[in-house]
Amino acid sequence: MTEKRRLAVVTGGLGGIGTAICQRLAKDGCKVVATYHPAEEDKLADWSAARTAEGLDIGLVAGDVSSSEDSARMMAEVAEKFGAVDILVNCAGITRDTTMKRMQADQWDAVIDTNLSSVFYVTKPIWEGMLERGFGRVINISSVNGQRGQFGQVNYSAAKAGMHGFTMALAQEGAAKGVTVNTISPGYVKTAMTDAIREDVKEAIISGIPMRRMGLPEEIASAIAFLAADDQAYVTGANIPVNGGLFMH
């Protein structure tokens, strides 16, 4: 529990991992705002009702993180409605898996814009405020596939590897000012994203995971809670794997 109630923003907040992060940070005493893509409006009522039933009061703001203009507008709305952001979790992400032979430019662009450029667009509006206040936690959700590559994911692996480059550079800009910037690289986690993998491919993937199972969203959220805490101020520029042993380095 922090002394001051921290404001945490989680992009992709309605997704499998995003929801678990919202739940965990709210339970740890933060005021949490989940951002979501305008196209997810139909999920909103059920999602909110489920959080209310859990006793959690989570703010919601819509925005398209793949657009620089809409990200700026979204973060201005967050500031106006909820105040200064202390913790930002860049969790929004998509896949457009296919082999290089078949991949088209629109599949490349969609993944790079949503998974990588978004991290710049969403962090940019709140960065100076974090430096000025002398406190901030930026946590980027990358992937094991950004660390080791994955057949059928040149777009996703490139974007996820790029996220950690962003982390290491920005961590250096925040280090002397009380702002930490870190990456979490989940392995295969049980969510709608991994449910979409073909069953035979999924079985082969699980058999290659030393723990022989997918991760749980709560296991990712627990690593976020560690990095977001007020009393964890000395880890920065790190890439923490949470992958059941799938990739070790």
Ligand code: CAA
């Ligand atoms: N390494 C080497 N060769 C492989 C391979 C691999 N990992 N996977 C498939 N191949 C080979 C196959 O054996 C096959 O060879 P032949 O033509 O000689 O038989 C050939 O490549 C074609 O394979 P597919 O039948 O799978 O090809 P497809 O076009 O039907 O499907 C694909 C392509 C959609 C990319 C599919 O392979 C796939 O879904 N792969 C998994 C991708 C993946 O892991 N995505 C992760 C999504 S979840 C996520 O991203 C979250 C996260 O952060 C972890």
